[in-house]
Amino acid sequence: MPAFSPTDPRHAGLYRLEAAASALYDSDDYALSMSQQTRDAWMRLHDAALKIRTNGHPHPLAGVALATLASMDQLDGRNTDALRRSDEALILLAPFADAYPIAWMQGRSVKGYAQMALGDVSGGAETLAQASRTMDGYVASLPPDGIDRDVHMLRSNIAFIHAQALMRLGRNAEAVVAQKACMDARIAAVGPNSADAIGAYYTYAQMLQRADRVEEAEHYARLAVDVATDHVDRKHPNYARALEALGLLLSRTGRRAESLNYLQRAIAIKRETVGTDSLYFHFALQNLGSVLLAMERYADAEPLFMEAERGFRALEGENSPQSARALAWAGAASLAEGHRDDAIDRLSKAISRVQAGSDKDRDIGQRAYPYLIAALIEAKRMDEAHSAAAAYARESAQLDNAPALPLALAAMVLARTNPGGGDISESAHRLVAVVRADAAVNNDGELNEEQRLALDIALGTAAEIQDGELALNAMAIMAASRIAHANRLVAQRLVEDPALAGRVRTLQDFGRVLERADRDVLKALAVDSGIAEARDRHAAAAADVAAEQSAIARDFPRWAEARGVEHPDLPALRRDLGRNEAYLAVMPAFSGVYMLAISDTALRIERAGMSRADLIALVGRLRDTLSPEEFDGQAAYQLHEQILTPGIKSILAKTRSLRIVPTGAFASVPFAMLPQKPVTTARRDTPWLIRRFALTVQPGFLTAPAPTRQTAMRYQRFLGIGAPAFADAASMPATRAGGPFRSGNAATLSALPALPGSSAELQAVAARFGPARATLLTGADASESALRRIDLTSYGVMLFATHGLVSGEMEGLTEPALLLSPGEGDDGLLTASEVATMRIGADWVILSACNTAAGETAQAPAYSGLAQAFRYAGAGALLVSHWPVRDDASAFVTLETVKGADRGLPRAVALQKAMLKLMQSGRPDAAQPYIWAPFILIGR
Template identity: 70%
Template sequence: MKLSAHCSAVLLALALPLSGAPAAIPAGFSATDPRHASLRRLEDRAFALFNSDDYALSMSQQTRDAWLQLHAAGMRAKVGGRPHPLAGVALINLSSMDQIDGKNPDALARSNEGLTLLEPFADAYPIAWMQGLSIKGFVQIALGNVAGGADTLALASAYMDGYIARTPADRLDKDTHMLRSNIAFSHAQALTRLGRNADAVAAQKASMEARITAAGPNSPDTIGSYYTYAQMLQRADRDAEAEKYARMAVEIATDHVDRKHPSYARALEALGLLLSRTGRRVESLDYLQRAIAIKRETVGTDSLYFQFGLQNLGSVLLPLERYADAEPLFLEAESGFRKIEGENSPQSARALAFAASADVAEGRRDEGIARFEAALARVRAGSDKDRDIGQRVYPYLIPALIEAGRVDEARTIAASFVAETAQLDNAPALPLAQAAMLSAWTGPDQGRLGEAARRLVGVLRDGAAMNDNGELTEDQRAALDTVLAVAAQTQDAPLALDAMAVLAGSRIAQANRLVAQRLVADPALAARVRGLQDKVKALEAADSRLLKALATDKDVAQARVDRAAVAADADAERAALSRDYPRWVEARGGERPELTTLRAGLGEQEGLLAVMPAFDGVYLLAVGPHGARIERAQRGRAAMVTLVNRLRGSLTPAGFDQGAAIDLYRQIFTPGILASLDKARDLRIVPTGAFASLPFAMLPQRPVAKVDRNTPWLIHRFAIEVQPGFAIGARQMTRMAMRDQRFLGIGAPQSFAVAAPALPQRGGGLLAANAYFRNGGADAQALSQLPSLPGSLTELQAVAKRFGADHATLLVGGEASEGALRRRDLSHYGVILFATHGLVSGEMEGVTEPALVLSPPASATADDDGLLTASEVAGMRIGADWVILSACNTAAGKDAQGAAYSGLAQAFRYAGAGSLLVSHWPVRDDASAFVTLETVKGANRGLPRAVALQRAMLKLIRSGQPGAAQPYIWAPFILMGR
């Protein structure tokens, strides 16, 4: 007996695991007993109708009547006083038809009755028995009884395993193995819904293996099993294995499946989503875009399958701040969902809400508000039970209404947010904390606002700590924007510092992801990290319980006590990790600064300025010797980022966009910010996002008619040091005089084009930094197209000459290699200069990381591929007072979103370097040598390092060298701190 094709299709959409076995077959029973031949003829007739290629006939009343006729006849034909088991088979197939028709209560009743009739004879009708259990499990889940459905499917899975084990292989046909795969698939899906991810992995693996047996390793159906298994592995935090199977699905689909087959597009989409969920959104874009293009060509746009693809791609673009690219995708999906599901489609409302969030981020506040309100109205017109859309809309809509001056409306909606969130049985901590803070912000009693905002920051910090990639979601960044807006309104500098530390920490963790992974290769640290994550999960749960108690005003005292105990446990573990593994904590951006400690760490004439974009705003925190101030820039995030990109894109040896430069100065260095910095002469700047690529030193303090040696650049006002986070260490003292320092210069490496002359050349100019990596290592073809650096050898020789032949060592040409560096003791050099290409900006993620380009080896290995990456640097032992990266950043990305040199800077810090001197863009050889030498000499005379760089820049401006007054020549240099 073969399994119905319809039942096979249904079972693909369900599945869970079970255990147990039916009773023994009554003595003397035979399924082929000639006395029941008429029943078997009725069965054959019903199956012929049900398995018809004509779907309408297969699901017709004629087919139902055939099954009902078999059931009635089976009930009359007794076996040992019981109805004939074909009566149960008939009911199980009727239950399948009910389930396909969406009549789940009828399907459950019939499957229960059919299983009861069939149970004593199950071993004689094993396929029907397992089919009945599978249908029952599926409809139990569909009706809300997930645990019960899981138990039923476990029973089906266990029986199937026994049946396969006791049946000779030559009697097991394709349909049986396919049924086994379907049952195990459904089992895995149910286990996932119950949070039993490890068990779900095992069940999906069984499904995949059965599918391979049934259909072969390269069939479209099997490809679906590969990427579903990858999804299960990813949920179980087994990302490396997940990526292996997701890539396998794509590779097999590419080699063996027609491009128009749905499995091909689905394999691409599954890999893209997996990469996205593991923090590699840029890499995921190509797969998601290809999947959409194939869907558009093959299945068309009139399907939910296509619309969800659009929405998935848009959701990946949002955290990359590519709002202009995301918005049209959401709007197309919104239109498609509405066309398919009707005017009040919940999915269309969600797509519209996503588009609205892009509007707000791009500064189109009024348009965003209108779309948010339309999304809410659309869902409420269709149903008053869909709370999810409110959780998506309220956190964005309420702050936008406040900014628009519509406070009364914001207050009403905030009350709805609180009420609806309190009604959710298992509301996460984030929406509960957001609802409480937004209610306090819009309410008449502002006394609760500070406490509510701090609680929200704590939830966000814990959520970020749980993400191995350090990446913040769009919702988290929007929540931090709201906190910073409250801090600016109330001038709560400690609150602003808390929120900014989360933003900065996220950027640090992203830049140092592979460095942190190398550190966690230590089993002892890995175990401690897992232990901390478990404690943070417990703290998130305690936060949710406390916030729910506050929202409902029930059991608040006990929830506070419980939360305090869990928090104390988590804080103790954090402190212990910071003590025992400070490098890992720093790499993860996990340091939590206190304002008093930060101010105490500043020098007498030193100030700190943080410049951070959040969601739709850019926030400024100035900390001076005697006070602090938090402000929101007058222009929004999108406009400010546009100014940075305008300035960076306009820089040439002949000039720059003076309008953009002066506008940025006025937006950042407001009267209030300058007053807080007071008389500070040294300035530490903590920038994130686009502002990490802003050359602050060249911002003019007032408009000028022309650029000359007297232009009032910011470098005249402040000696500047840039740092990725808020750690303030003790000032480092010079360890030796220049005459005693040893110098190591590495650069002018052999070209990859020489090492790989047979490789075809690509068109175009420089690529984004991400493009110079392939499969975790160097992409020789891309690296072969980097332009030569003819002046780097001259620069190295000029610097070496100043140190003297006895104190200088040069590794150039073929000797500028990873191998040569590893063979050398680097702890004895006071100054180390790299004069080569740096792959540091653009969208770096995944297996790629910031790197310096050295000479290619004769044969590449994992340890020597010609790229000295940040994680490799972190494993070195360097004793230099100064590490200087010259002529770097020539492989810049398309915009200013990269985190500049933070990844490399941190790596050299971990390796033991004192200060890092780097450049924002390619540097003229003579200018680089001049600034390098003057800065090192000044520091050796006892000047603070930022002051030494400041004086070197000013000396170059006034030197009279050709073009030296132009900022393109002197402004790229920055001193990087921790």
């Protein structure tokens, strides 16, 4: 039998038909290339080729034609047709695969994609793996300079679809390899600086991020943005998509504030280049809104969701699923903003819209129902809440692979809205346990809005039935989330240790098993079958997680502390309290703010009468009016009344020292200056809260016992650092690669005002210890390099007297820092992440600087910045400030607090007396809260 030749002159008529069809298909006019005219041309080739026999088979151009038609079906979304035609094409091409390798591999690629789209992901992955192996062999058989662009592009497309299939199967490591092959082939086809290469970079970054290879992911995401900026017209879709991909990656890895710039730039470009009448634009709005929602910036997120909702509805019709999703998120934002009726209206419409469009799309209902139920409960519309809870529970149980959280939340709200429908306390405790397990698996430790809502519902239940253990567990998760997010950079650095990295992956694997076990228990309870077996599996999984957590905490205690892993024990907390001492936790959840007071004998959990949004607005009012000339006494008193309710006060009746555990905006509240009676003007005798309590702030529910005897200050060694030598801009060292700030900041640093009181403050405090026990680093010696040369574990007390900077205070400053003197390659900034790598033995660190209590922003929690970094490095307790401090006031409070501690007073009492003494001192404006109130004690 003669060998087959694809150029056999006897088949010239077929070749003319192929050329005509190819010319139409390869047209620059996309509408023409996908038109019926083009389809007809390929069908003419198919029909003609079927009539010609070669080597006992129909001519393979019949298969080539079907493979192309299958590709067109795939592009049109007609996947059933694409699968049928690709199967037929592969049968026709099989005897001639060597002669038509490109068509053969194209057919397999389309088949694999269609299998995935129609639900057979495993089958699609295998088909695409075969196509990839065939392509690799084909490319290897060609000389390097004999591979044309189309071959590289097909190889890239096959690898891309294969990577997507592997990712959907959870085989992320293999997916990364496939996506890397896709990127390499794309670059070979179009070059490293093309628009298509940009898409390959950011898609590879997304796959790396899913595989927990975050640093590599960020490298390629930034590469995509850099190439787009330098080489691609901003009108090309991949320009905006590169910005958006980097923004979403930063958001998903805990850097949401940094992500906003990229997402906002992407929207601006899309608005300019493609206009607002495109799904492409409205998805961008929804992405930005989702990040703002996670950041609790609900007022900013709501209009974005509503604009997206209108756009989706205009483009897709009244029952558009995407419009329903945007409306549901807008409803969630409305609820968080305290607009309960708007929330109920929007969430109800979102659910109705989806149900009208399709009874199979339950995803949006799963998102909308929890917020709707919470809003109905707040509105006391319990019958409607119960009906919605029943629908939510029913839909959750019907999902094939429902996550544990929706199942637990559905069971909880069903029990809460039907007093006879189940054990409310048991279901609430189970819900909190599921949120804890979810948070343990999440690398950045940040709670999402669904988890915050679940904890809000659990805390509301705890307040109704006065379940203190439930409230404590829920609040501990919220506090731990803030700690984990604050220490994200430190935790990531620690996990670079291969030994720890392996242990963390094991813990995450155990966590996923526990999540599945939670889901199995909840589904068993829902159907009342297999409950005992499911609970046994759950107990075994929970034991594995607990054992691994304990083992990691034992072997890697610094990582455990950085991640904020804590499961508080109420009896242990009470044993840790001193005489006449109590806890007061103040935490915003989703729509409410909750207070938990714990004394040695009693406990009370309450929800504030005002909404979360209104209370946070009060905090903002108070902070905005703090100056020597201005003070909003009404806002301060309202906060006092909302937080210290009669029920909370009853628990604190005998309390003299109060440990406050605040989160969110309440960590920026100077509790010392909340007045116990209405005030209009600050006076020396105003009944501030600091007159009632000695106050300590704690990042979480710590149970480390206090020492039985506080060592007198005079017997400890003292290290003072400050009064740095400010360099001019020209003499500042070059910025380190990857450092905390970018070029242009040298002038900003050198322009900061001098602190004339700092040197005197350091000298005065050092005198309390005596020359033999005091070391001072001032002027040019107050540098990072000087600190590194000292054994910091030998000092019991450390004092920093300098400027403190918050994240964003200057261009590119991404974390809080202390200003020191530049030298030996130092940049003059001691950042929080650098502090966290130190080994400090000080029982007490005093940060007598501006904004040292601040976190990533001026409103961020006290423990998310320098204060937490020093605690993490080993400091026992810290004295820090909430806002820029007048240096004479700082010196006064620092010295008086040290004197009091030196006399044996507890530090909180020493600070209390120092603040009261400053008020009475007769110094200018000393009675004003702006002068004395910023100082807080963190730790004991």
